[in-house]
Amino acid sequence: MRAVIVAAGPVEDIPSLTPFIEENTVVIAVDGGVATLVQQGLAFDLAIGDFDSLGYTPEGAVIHPAEKDETDLELALRHVSEQYEVTDVLIFGATGGRLDMTLQNVYLLKQFPAARLVTKREEVRFLQEGHDQIKADQYHYLSFIPLVPTRLTLRGVKYPLTDHDVPVGGSLTVSNEWTDHQLADVTVHTGEVIVLRSLSDVELPPPTLR
Template sequence: MRAILVCAGPREEAPDLRTFCQPGDFIVGVDGGVQTIESFGLTCDLTIGDFDSLGYVPEGAIVHPAEKDETDLELALRTVSEKKQFEDTFIIGATGGRLDMTVQNVYLLKRYPEARLVTKREEVRYLAEGTYAVEAGSYYYLSFIPLVPSTLSLSGVKYPLDAHPVPVGGSLTVSNEWCASEAKVELHQGELLMMRTLKE
């Protein structure tokens, strides 16, 4: 079962929810994300937030005060995580607005590594040390942004690496490409953001 959290970011940044969502998905409207969900003809299973972006409080919503120490998305992620019933969590509508909010939303992936941030063009995940099989799917580019100095091995890609140091702020691991349907990613040391991106 998947949780789909839809935030109040620009609708044009969101994938088409009519095709993205699957039967049985648990759809969460995070404040103004309720409007995005409804614009695709879908309904929310849960609504949460202070609803300053939406302008009204949906019936049955989990309401938080506008002045608080956590963003609406962080509260929604915590609520969904506590349910302990979802195999995957996808965050939509969390980019394209204020830059401070976009950066913070991306960094929330470190606290909730089971979540993925999805836009119309890309998917972002947090990776801790370990080995991962990453499918190309419909994506074309595969990029890694280190959060701390890291050591990375890559295979099944155009530009492989073998236990290569990856510094913070370097561009070595941006815009790689798959050579097969699946890439092998081994993070020996460090922390990364991994991005799969469509070819434009």
């Protein structure tokens, strides 16, 4: 089951949401994300937040106080993880505004590893120790940002690595690319990374995810 969560980030960073909403997808509006969904003519199953950025409270919303210890997005992610059996969570409207909020939203992926952030140009996910395969789809660049000192093996990419130590703050694993097979084999031997799939600098259609 998929969950689509729409937060209150700038609308210019949010693609058309219709291609991401499959059968049995639950759609959650987070505060000002209500306006984005309304603008795109889409319904939502639930609204969550303090609604300070929306200006009104939708009917049936889960209301939280403005002064609290978690962001509205974190509360929405927690609600989804507790109330639904989801295997895929796509988050929109979580980047492009205040830098502190964007960074925090990226770090939320560590707490909710089934979730991915999606913009018009990028998809962001969290990987911990283990093996994964990452498709290129329509993306061009593949980057790995270690959150802690990490050891990686990368195959199916232009710049492969074998059991290689990658420090925090280094740029070795930024802007890699897929080879002709369009499928990267990634092993995180130790550590944890943020993974970004990005479009090229050439203008391309908005992303769709498989």
